[in-house]
Amino acid sequence: MITTCVLAALAGLMFGLDIGVISGAQQFIQAEFKVTDHVIEWIVSAMMAGAAVGALGAGWMSASLGRKRSLLLGAILFIAGSLFCAAAWSPHVLILARFILGLAIGIATFTAPLYLAEVAPERIRGAMISTYQLMITTGILLAFLSDTAFSASGNWRWMLGIIAAPGALFLVGLFFLPDSPRWLLLKGRRKDAQVVLARLRGDETLVEKEVADIEDQLKTRQHGWSMFRENANFRRSVGLGVLLQAMQQFTGMNVVMYYAPRIFKDMGYDTHAQMWFTAAVGLTNVLATLIAFALVDRLGRKPILYAGFTIMAIGLGVVGTMMGIGIDGRGEQYFTVAMLLLFIVGFAMSAGPLIWTLCSEVQPLQGRDFGIACSTFTNWVTNMIVGATFLTLLSGFGNAQTFWLYAALNAVFIIITFWLVPETKGISLEQIERNLMGGKPLRKIGR
Template structure:
């Protein structure tokens, strides 16, 4: 180890460097949450301003997810060719440009294009930020740092809902959509202080640069040597995802499971509430002011309930929490549909229906929200992990787009009650799918899961 690296070790403040680096990268999650949440409060004012149909509003909402699907597909190549840091910088630039483009859009068509640009940014960031976090965080706090990213998403949604509430009195949807450029600027500025990923540097043959970065982040010569050796050993395992997918039936099973899990997450109906909460509260009989405050309550509930998963996932296991979450979501949406079918006529009935919707939010945030992402990464074998996760992430955005593009059509086509009953029934079906196909992976190494998968064990038993 040369003198430059030893000098960096002597000057290092590893704790501060790690915390700062991970917080800045996790701000990508905040931008993701802001973009999900901000459109919710703006749609009714956009519809009144542009005088467009519910179908056009669905396209304005879902165009972001279409962009995110494209961005996620490109992100794998970008993060390898340009590096994790430069990919995040590009995402920050697109996010700022897309936000400002939304704010000045002169028509619904232009707004759809602007939202697509925002989606590109989010697709790149949601692929690259967790990857970067996993590669720079020390092993002992890696889980906490990646969990922080998930928490930042829910925090971003809450902040967007609060921002929408603040602007709702004036009905200025342009400020609602444009103000999220401010955290985008802060994120972009902070990115220039981030180091490159040591793993990416080694991939590019830049060993000394990787040693310098790790020296700043770890502050210990022995730790730097060990991590460099570990990364180089891991890099000997080349990714062969597409060829494995064509040739290996067992790998196709794990990819299929990841795709199914992401579809299940979206068809719980969670993002219906995220994108259309004010419309849902309007149908419960609330005025605009109350709609916005209850939407903010949805965001707060989402943040707080996410902490439940962090607290219990490694104690109770994945499947018990998923069973509980799907059951809670089925009951919550089933009761909301029933109340809308019977008619909500009193203040007490209104509050009860809101409470059941918030119960649904708790069910999602404690289970399918964070745990689906965990399972999708755990069930993929090492040599095909990048391919498997890319497939499941792409599925997430496509099904997200389908949900966003069909909700208002369902409301007008089959009615409020029937729409919520449909999503409640889907959550009931997901309990059966979890029982039949989903493995319990608590306290099981990734290597053991891979051995069980490749030996042909049923999917639900690969965690045994």
Template sequence: MHAQAIAPTAAHPKATVVFTCVLAALAGLMFGLDIGVIAGATQFIQAEFKVGDHTIEWIVSAMMFGAAVGALFAGWLSATLGRKRSLILGALLFVLGSLLCGLAWSPASLIAARVVLGLAIGLATFTAPLYLAEVAPEHIRGAMISTYQLMITIGILVAFLSDTALSYSGAWRWMLGVIAVPGALFLLGVLLLPDSPRWLMMRGRREEALGVLRRLRGDAEVVAREAADIEEQLRTPQRGWHLFRENANFRRSVGLGVLLQLMQQFTGMNVVMYYAPRIFKEMGYDTAAQMWFTALVGLTNVLATFIAIALIDRWGRKPILYTGFAVMAAGLGVVGAMMHGGIVGHGEQIFTVAMLLVFIVGFAMSAGPLVWTLCSEIQPLKGRDFGIGCSTFTNWVCNMIVGFTFLSLLNGIGNAATFWLYAALNLLFIGLTFWLVPETRGVTLEQIERNLMAGRRLREIGR
């Protein structure tokens, strides 16, 4: 199905572009569901299969391993099949992996099913932000890409609520398997998407690309100018690996994308997403309270993401990152201090939960959506697939490390020191943001590329 799939809204280009971006961002919903669903299931999996914390770390982190592998191939698939067909493939794998998780008969089979899910997520996390960057006009690009992060948070919340409802019966198979239903709905929805006009141009399908641009932009002058910009850049074909070897400026943008994803993952956010019930257990709560507070974490994550969507194209990327990292460092620092002193009494429990929620707000308003936004903006067109592939691969490798080490850290250095470690990393990220991260608000992708290739310092390529 080509661009004509969205023809009924062609008379309203603003509505069309929002519809297209939101539907593509539903890939984030799939991602969020799978992040969230495992948190509530681990204690029941542990009880049924009679396994220890180390096996649980394998089950949790298997998805991230699959995602890292999926990210390695996502660039090639996105360039060859197109952004739309890559999203379709990701949806198919998501449905398959979800069903296999629900039917798992052993820890090994569950780990294998989680790897399949990871392949789907790795493909989607590469393709969706790339697609969004290519279809959204620059003046709302940040907000549209942030809808991807919003969908992740909504998916996490829905998964947490589902886990809470099913926790009373301990039905962990239903927790993991039921997310095949929204996966199937996403598969149907993504069939309505147009192909990326940039990808169509890359494949020599100019008339189709112009048709999509007309529906997405409406204004003939804007369409002509954007088409001309794309064609100018496409005179040299996509050669990411060659460009990486030959061009030091491109290596800088790839390195920045890798660093940004490392910063996002080592904030400690996914520690909370994967192990929230365990963290609340460390605070002294029983199973029912653990699940409801986990759902509250998901709700806070959703609501705070609206802060980023509201501010990203007004306030700018860097001020939001500074604020977010500072809030996260403060939140985790206080949680560590409370655990170090010993949490006694209901008042101290509630205060510690509140500070953990402050940390969640800091992430959801800053590093969560902004890192994906920046990674899609800083890579030049000719190496964009390669650059985003490298940063997405890094995301999942770091994500896997976080998922695979948290319980070991708790058992090794203690809960207070574990949270202090992540607080210290967030303070470090404030400095890295100042020295290396550019402000890209309101700047076209083409201008960012020109500044990068002219050799300007990374922090200045958005000027």
């Protein structure tokens, strides 16, 4: 059972690898193809454009083909996209290859958590979903370390192509995964679902009870689009999910993930130091994510979000100030790096994992698939906007002003969290739904 869940969570690892790998390769791609910063922005953001498209189609795909087959298609696209990136003979080809990689990531980020939720027993379901989130941050760290190893030779093709190897392992492992029992029951294949659950649970009594529970749940049909058109309260929850995902991206976190070496270059570091500090960003991201897992059910969502947005606003504000006054000595360099790492801690302990949690909690059952699909699509679109504008902001707006802008946005998010975000700690999904549909203000639907 654990092996099945961990293997499915490896989809998160591939997601993290794809996010992180482009960061260290950019300067070498730019040198070989002699392209502008604007073209680099398109190379970076093409992946997010593909992911948005992939996520849109993943709902239909996972329902029609099944969760396992959708993950298989995602793994094949991931391998093909990685090798295509490594072989790219022009910037335009590289943009297309990154788009294909994005399709794979969009499919995987929708399907893998869904599959995990459906095959994991209730007692470890939360831990398995958390494992998926942790695998994303681990993938980013491994990509940064891989980039650092290849940076000595400047071989960006190996940087982008090497991630096909874990993709191939994931593809092979998928053939040993069972189909989702919930999907099998959705397709009327009750006996097959019982066989899978017997393999996963090992207790016939539990199997019969779970089959009955799933069949009872399947009687609640999804009709999110009609609800969205007809029910103003549901439109509020969808709007909140969309807003939360936009907030997550406009914290500036993925600016650091995609452009860390460039940021460290602007602090005065040489290429070798840029790559090692980028690896430090990845390690900090992994370790700080564990803070959220430890505190979310003790302190609640809103206190952690308040702390996270405050830390991020301070961290980026100080980085902007240091860049504004000039970073001359070694001590000033280290201090600025420390403030950037503080920002990473703020994100990884709060908005990183908690936004996804809140987006699923605030959607009513009959419209949950639609609501989560809207917020996930928003995540990728705003992610693309961030990736496609950062270098332009640096050149046109200035280094200090760009970081101050993101610091100001984090300060605004503190106010938005107070006015609109509910505290859902210890509240059942059913109670949240009753409060939402009863017309309570959004920030009070968790009471």
